Amino acid sequence: MKAQYVNYDAVALAQETDFIHWVRRGDHDADWSEWLEEHPEAKPEVEKARDLVLAMEFDTQEPTQAQVDKLWSTIDRATRDEAKVVPLWQRRRMSILAAVVATLLILAGWWALPEPPEIRLVTTTADQDIYELPDGSTVTLNAQSSISYEPQEWLRARHVELNGEGFFDVKKGTPFIVKTPYGTVRVLGTSFNVEARKGRFAAACYTGSVYVSAGSRSQMLAPGERIVAMGNVLNTDTFDKDKEAAWRAGMHYFEATNLQMVFEELERQFEVKVKLPKELADREYTGFFESGDLNAALEAICWPMGLAFELNDGKVIISDNS
Structure with a gap:
């Protein structure tokens, strides 16, 4: 048996x-x-x-x-x-x-039929969607994100590959592994958020426990703990559960985050291209913007930073107004 x-x-x-x-x-x-x-x-x-x-x-x-x-x-x-x-x-x-x-x-005994292909689930700009996986686990993908998995192998090994950002709610069972270009997350049954974009890797544990590997380092996370890796720098801290994956409700929070990353997130949530002067890219922003209203989102970012913006035909030009 x-x-x-x-x-x-x-x-x-x-x-x-x-x-x-x-x-x-x-x-x-x-x-x-x-x-x-x-x-x-x-x-x-x-x-x-x-x-x-x-x-x-x-x-x-x-x-x-x-x-x-x-x-x-x-x-x-x-x-x-x-x-x-x-x-x-x-x-x-x-x-x-x-x-x-x-x-x-x-x-019917038809064993010689070919295996089904890999399944890839994708979200586009200004889009986020919930997908149900073969075991009933779900993943909410943020804009411009994707996961892929092999359905034929699912009962033996629950493995998904993620590019972008996703919030996973995993049913208990065999190990559930999320692989990204920058790190790996392994759980049995829990909920957690994973982000993997342009050299940045972050994992935040909501329930249960999460085992994270990034580079040569590995760590177990408890609920309320997260790990953030950028290049060779890896930090572990606690987070506010109401803010960390608030993007699922259209809220995007930032804490001492450089403006380049903030505006990249804005580009993912709205169908626009942002032109940001290089001298402003590393300035740090703490605050939030909300999906749905582009002008309101730009005001939320620019006003406290002393910046001005010009919106024209899907392009946003940022300038220093101080």
């Missing part, structure tokens, strides 16, 4: 040959009964998986090429549907069509 079955949900179990043969033919009944006694917490998912298997009728004859092509076309459409954006007002919506079709294929 595979030890990892205890972490499987109903859809995953319904795709396991051993489980299917037990439900439909009674194979290894004693072993499964003993396993259920040892893991009573798994019974709800086992019952759901049993119902899924029993609800299906399958033709195990060798499929024609046309049938194979049609089924994979269905899987491709279903996979795109399941990996697409989950709107804020429909966060709990999910499709099981791909899982059902996959179960059909496995029960």
Whole structure:
């Protein structure tokens, strides 16, 4: 009996040959009964998986090429549907069509079919979206961000690659690993924010614990702790949970942050290009701006810094007004 079955949900179990043969033919009944006694917490998912298997009728004859092509076309459409954006007002919506079709294929014994491709989820300028991952975990991506993962490997290894910024709410289970060009975050089940842009790597723990690796250093973070790495400089401190990932609600907070980075964030949230004189780029800004109103956002940044701005045809020119 595979030890990892205890972490499987109903859809995953319904795709396991051993489980299917037990439900439909009674194979290894004693072993499964003993396993259920040892893991009573798994019974709800086992019952759901049993119902899924029993609800299906399958033709195990060798499929024609046309049938194979049609089924994979269905899987491709279903996979795109399941990996697409989950709107804020429909966060709990999910499709099981791909899982059902996959179960059909496995029960029919069609092992030689190709694996599904890597899935990549992307947000554009002035956009942020919530995506649901195969295990029910979610990620909210900030503007100009992306993640990618391999659905075929998900049950064995929950690995995603992130470029940009994302807030993850992870279901408990096997290790969940977020890889970025500048560092790696490893958790079991928690919520955390990760940013990886232009040499900057930051991770902030909201619940549970987060194991972070950046360069040659590694550290465990508790709730309310974060790590920020820029080049060879790595700092650990605490943060305000109401501000650190407030971008999800359209609020963007900065503390002693150089203006270059502040205006880069503004460019991501609004479809504009900012021209900032080099002599102003390293001046530090503490404050915030809000998504939605470009003029108000520019006023929030420029007024306390003694700066002026000119907005014309999607371009913003910043000048020193002091």
